[in-house]
Amino acid sequence: MRLNFADIVEKRFGFLLELGFVKTEALPTMVRYRKGDLELSIYLGRQSYEVGFEIGHANETYSMSEIIRATDPGTADQYRNAAATTATELATAVDRLAGLVTKYGERALRDDPAFFAGLSQQRKDWSETYALDVLAQQVRPKAEAAFREGRFREAAELYEKIHARLTPAELKKLDIARQRG
Structure with a gap:
């Protein structure tokens, strides 16, 4: 099924270009952006159809739920990646994800060292x-x-x-x- 994932992501995540990120890859199920040491991936699960976001920093990759948990644990407990099998569902899921990235990921997108130290400690504590x-x-x-x-x-x-x-x-x-x- 052709969902035009990359096109939808590029439109909904256009704000990343304004923040200095550069699109490095656009595949049918993955779009990557880079800025300095940060690498962002927005993906569509090939079998699960889940729409997700990850940010790579200093050889670690953090999921959207980890980013949300760093500022709002209650919301993180309720968070699940949305699944989308139609173009309409996909557009809605990517819109929702872009909103979450702007709301909870602002410090990560700015490469805030204290935020990433907190994410690392959060992961250690969880482990x-x-x-x-x-x-x-x-x-x-x-x-x-x-x-x-x-x-x-x-x-x-x-x-x-x-x-x-x-x-x-x-x-x-x-x-x-x-x-x-």
């Missing part, structure tokens, strides 16, 4: 949180089994590993396991 969540999913059943079976020293050690993710009931079990271990 650490995710790792702890995964660890908690793996350790929790083992800790519960050890507690049930009266292996209190082992239960205490396991609960300690995920202390930040313990429920009030698990904190109580940790106290008991410490006392009995």
Whole structure:
């Protein structure tokens, strides 16, 4: 299906040229812009038909949701790339995306070092949180089994590993396991 993606993006993202960006590539499903160390990609998923935006800076690439999260976490939680399978849907999705880029990406488009440092820290924090969540999913059943079976020293050690993710009931079990271990 021919949606004229590149043409729509070039029209809706014309403001990038005014900001000093240069179009470096225009393909049926990807349009790229560059300015100094910044590289922007507006893309249409070949199978998903999702319309998305990424900005590359210092060997890192950040998505639209990460950019939104840096200034408005509540909106970022609700954000999803729009999917478009018709020319009308595509024009609407690209318009929406251009609006989000101008609203939330202004500091990124200016190559603000503090903004990119914040994005990097945000990604690091998310990674650490995710790792702890995964660890908690793996350790929790083992800790519960050890507690049930009266292996209190082992239960205490396991609960300690995920202390930040313990429920009030698990904190109580940790106290008991410490006392009995």
